[in-house]
Amino acid sequence: MTKGIPELYGSLVFNNRVMRDKLPKDIYRALRKTIENNTHLELDVANSVAVAMKEWAVENGATHFTHWFQPMTGHTAEKHDSFITPIGDGQVIMDFSGKELVKGEPDASSFPSGGLRATFEARGYTAWDPTSPAFIKDRTLYIPTAFCSYSGEALDKKTPLLRSMETLNKEAVKILHLLGKNDVTSVSTTIGPEQEYFLVDKALYEKRKDLIFTGRTLLGAMPPKGQEMEDHYFGALKPRVSAYMHDLDEELWKLGIPAKTKHNEVAPAQHELAPVFDTANIAVDHNQLTMEMMKKVADRHGLVCLLHEKPFEGINGSGKHNNWSMITNTGVNLLDPGRTPAENIQFLVFLMAVIKAVDEYADLMRVSVASAGNDHRLGANEAPPAIVSIFLGDELTAVLNSIENDTFFGKQQKIQMETGAAVLPHFFKDNTDRNRTSPFAFTGNKFEFRMLGSSISVAGPNIVLNTAVAEALRQFYEELKDTPSDQMEEAVHGLVKRAIFNHKKIIFNGNGYTEEWVKEAAARGLYNLRSTSEALPHFIAEKNVALFTGHHIFTREEIYSRYEILLENYCKTLHIEAKTMQDMICREFLPALMEYTDKIASSLRAKKALLPELSCSSQEQLLEKLSVYYEEIFRAEEKLEADTAKAEALTEMQEAAVFYYETVLSDMNALRKAADSVEKYLPDEILPYPNYEKLLFSV
Ligand code: ADP
Ligand code: MG
Known part of the structure; x- marks a missing residue:
């Protein structure tokens, strides 16, 4: 490696630094305004940006550009055009216009649309998403785009995600203003997806039709040793795996993907990578790129990276933990309880909004992670059960209990860790232990949605989460909006109390793998949607259609088309x-x-x-x-x-x-x-x- 990591990091990304260097000041300002405030971009600005982007891309070896989008296949799609434009005399120049930057017209007829668009109306459009930076891969300039039909229906996963982020932004800001936080002008959702995967030798892989065609083994008895010794989890990295991981990190860093943590997982040949969290839209794009890079780099090392949820029977499968929170433009994490959660009414409102959202739309959360592959994990005592519930931990549960029952909440003192060895540094214990069996766990200042399969796009679950939380916040706003400000604290207290009473059935701090929980959950009236075929009809349940159409995330037609696509895919x-x-x-x-x-x-x-x-x-x-x-x-x-x-x-x-x-x-x-x-x-x-x-x- 010749460059230091800080120089290498983002070297293939048309990021803010490059924009500032390459764009005229007024153009740069106009573009920043678009990115930060979601405002419309004028064509003359787009033209200037296109020229700068092309120059930067060509300097970095690019010959082509592509509108990169995320159709309903769950993978990404791209069609490459070169920059060359003939100018007579057998000569060419490298050219790229604002129009080519903002809009593309791929023939959309072969992408799944679930009946939204007949094949004869093949026209589809891709539209530049300036909030996710362009990058270079394989000597092509990649422009992240949204994909829609001629009549404007979303045919992809990015458009509804952006819509859901906007709706959550709007509802969160409304509530914050009501609570007196007038300095907040926007709220964005942040996600950090932890990605699990398997590595197998390529020569062996090529001899197995099941791995080639389906991504999982359809036959195969367990060897004498599996994962029972639990010696692989966090074990020392073998040289070949370590070389792969180093190479992968570097490729991701060049693309501005903040790969941070890597380790061996529980099953033999299983590993994990986690990035530092980012804005939802960027994190979704980055996760798609990460999965692609994992496969590509594996190939260079004579390996194959398996992203299937259950490549091997009898040992753990792979998931993806979706860490999720909300952050204000003033830098406040809205799920940070602070030192005194019981008195932090802003935190309590947002916490209750999440609890209400997950309780009321638990079936949609389950739908958002449903796939043939994930059916092998959920409920199989190695991953969260198929029943959606929330783990809050002891302290928050005690806070909510005291509010519900009007009793005093005595905050526990931080407990110093006793290691019994004087040479070890002193530190305090966390207030909550971990619960690995919970599908949706509060982990200090964020929620971790653990039901996602390793291969899916993280867009879907975040669309559901953002929209359901936005709806809960909207209802809270309606309840509170006429309250005089000097009575707000009391009104919020009452609202929180009612919400706890109505939604506490979704809170479960125990072991989610037990048979007792399955019975208890049924008694509480929680959903237990065991399979994809059982879960999918909930997508078109009237309450869920009302949620999505009410917030303009999907039209009814878009929901039905997606339901069709998911069924067909299954x-x-x-x-x-x-x-x-x-x-x-x-x-x-x-x-x-x-x-x-x-x-x-x-x-x-x-x-x-x-x-x-x-x-x-x-x-x-x-x-x-x-x-x-x-x-x-x-x-x-x-x-x-x-x-x-x-x-x-x-x-x-x-x-x-x-x-x-x-x-x-x-x-x-x-x-x-x-x-x-x-x-x-x-x-x-x-x-x-x-x-x-x-x-x-x-x-
Ligand atoms: P753990 O190992 O306890 O699950 P980590 O602190 O390692 O938790 O974080 C796991 C993932 O959560 C990382 O990708 C991290 O960047 C992400 N994360 C941390 N804070 C937030 C947040 N506020 N919003 C979204 N993701 C977050
Ligand atoms: Mg985690």
């Missing part, structure tokens, strides 16, 4: 998995099993021919066992094949999703169980693809 994912499994069983697993059975049979025949008196009962028993398994696997595969065909024939999507979940997936589980049971009898050279032992312990 069915397609399971269809591909079922087909891949059939292929592996019929063309790889059963032939291997037959080959080995044949070997045993011929050896048995040879022995018997030579020594007719010899007892070969154990070998006969093995032969019989393998043949019985062969039969069972063969029949289970036939059933899976027949049910997959039935699923294909279903035209009603919701019905198909339920059928895939209840029938096709359970066929796959039964088939897998049989195949995995016999796998241990098969020698390595017989199995035509690498087993778990090799995949999990080879890097």
Whole structure:
């Protein structure tokens, strides 16, 4: 490495420093105003910015530009145009206009739109999002954009996210002004997504059709050792993993992504990366880029990065913790309880708004993390349960109890940590311990939404969170708006008290993995949406449609189209998995099993021919066992094949999703169980693809 990290950091980003250097003063000021106040940008300003951007990009080796957007596939999309413009005489110049910067017209016909746009109306538009900085990757200038249809419907994940941030901003500022915080002019949402992933050897990966086609293993017995020793969590990094992580950090830093923490996770071959938090819109873009870079850098190291939620059966899957808070333009974190949370009415209002939001829209929160992959994690005693609840910790719970019951809240003294060793420094304990089993936990000055799957865009969950909290704040404002300022404190106290009474059922500080909690949650009337097919219909529930349309996040049509896309995506994912499994069983697993059975049979025949008196009962028993398994696997595969065909024939999507979940997936589980049971009898050279032992312990 030649450059120091501070010089390297953001070197491929058209950030504020570059803008200040490259833009005429008045243009720079106009652009800053647009970014900070969400105001409209004039074309002459855009033209100047385009020229500066192009010059900077060309200086840094770029030849192309692309409007980078986030269609409903959950991935990012890009189409590259070069800067060249012929000027006659066989010559070109490098050119880029304001119009090209602000608007693009990709042919949108092949992106999922859930019926919003017929294929013959292929026109779609991308529009520059100046609040997320442009960057260079692979010698192309990337311009973050929103993607919409000819008639203005959002076809992407960025547009609704921006809308949700604006609505939360508006409602939060209204309440703050009511509470006398007139210096606040804007509130933004901040997120810090912690990203889990697996690394496997590329040569091994390439031998597994299931990993290639579905991102997860559909077959594979546990090796003698899994994660039971818990020796991988925070363990020393192996040299190959460490080299990968260093390389990844540097690539991310160049893109201005503040990668901060890295460590080994619980499962073998599992790791985590966390950035420093940022404004929601930028953090979402950065998380998409991080996932892409994780894969790209892995390739350079002869590795493959698996972002699937459950690549391996029997060990932990991967999630993404979405740390979330709100910050004012004056730098105040609205979820910071301060020294005396019981007296901090501003904190209590915002805390209660979050609690009310999560309680009233718990089903939408669940929808926002629903995917075929995540279904393998939620509720499987390794990730949060599928039931949404909130962990507040002892101190805040005590604060809320005292408000609800009008009792005195005696603040606990900070307790000095007793380590029993004099040489160690003295420090104070945190007021709350951690609770890893909670789906939505208060962690000191932010909430951590832990149900997200590792592969999804974090846009969706934050759209729901922002909008639901905005709605709670809107209702609080309506309750408080006519209160004279000298009675405000009392009025807020009353409001908080009522909100606690109405929403305390969502608060649960216990162990979320237990059977008792499932029963208790049902008694409390909380949702327990076990699968994607069960969760998705809640997206179009009337109360949820009212929430989104009321805040202009989605139109009714946009909601229905997204519901369709999610259902279709779920069915397609399971269809591909079922087909891949059939292929592996019929063309790889059963032939291997037959080959080995044949070997045993011929050896048995040879022995018997030579020594007719010899007892070969154990070998006969093995032969019989393998043949019985062969039969069972063969029949289970036939059933899976027949049910997959039935699923294909279903035209009603919701019905198909339920059928895939209840029938096709359970066929796959039964088939897998049989195949995995016999796998241990098969020698390595017989199995035509690498087993778990090799995949999990080879890097
Ligand atoms: P922990 O390890 O306890 O989960 P950390 O302090 O390491 O918590 O933070 C985890 C993530 O939360 C990091 O990405 C961090 O930047 C992010 N984070 C911290 N403060 C905030 C905040 N106010 N808003 C959003 N994210 C935050
Ligand atoms: Mg965390």
